[in-house]
């Protein structure tokens with residue numbers, strides 16, 4: 322059950338103490354006709370969704386768990402920019418400290434701080450983000466004990482409002498700020514894995530590795546040999 326609904330600029334923020342998944346909730350709302358700009362925020366998720374069918378878990382109150390319902394005017398091949406705009410807004414909200422790892426992560430150093438998950442029922446796209454604030458799973462990073470969820474949420478939504486729809490700017494910023502560029506990487510596709518040098522992000526938000534454009538998949542940053 323929604324605990325509170327608050328208007329924040331162009332967003333309508335719906336808060337939950339506990340929910341299965343804020344992404345699941347907004348996809349259902351989108352299918353029922355909810356408009357762009359609805360945001361769902363939860364203290365706790367019982368079935369948080371991660372990429373590639375993984376689960377996303379965090380103790381109650383320890384993370385920013387939020388999703389935003391977008392209806393972006395983007396062709397399918399540029400939909401990664403909907404992930405990019407939320408990742409950039411999160412980076413801005415955290416003072417530019419985290420780096421952006423293609424396709425969907427924010428890192429502190431080489432540890433994962435946050436993950437972004439986009440799920441589409443076109444023309445609606447729900448983009449969810451989980452940011453570890455005061456707790457991190459083993460091997461991951463968190464912002465720190467003094468992280469304030471409301472401050473981070475406000476800053477994220479404010480940056481998102483100013484970037485949203487500025488797709489050439491989003492593409493340029495994402496390409497310039499993506500820390501995967503310039504790294505040797507292992508690319509894990511469903512049926513193939515290969516290694517190479519990541520040299521660029523295209524205007525569609527895809528990664529170029531040894532001249533090959535990768536539109537989806539997982540990437541591991543490899544340390545120099």
Ligand code: BTN
Nearest residue numbers: 342344369370371372436449451
């Ligand atoms: C990843 O695998 O790295 C992406 C994780 C995305 C988690 C967030 S938490 C808020 C939103 N609701 C979900 O069920 N998942 C996303």
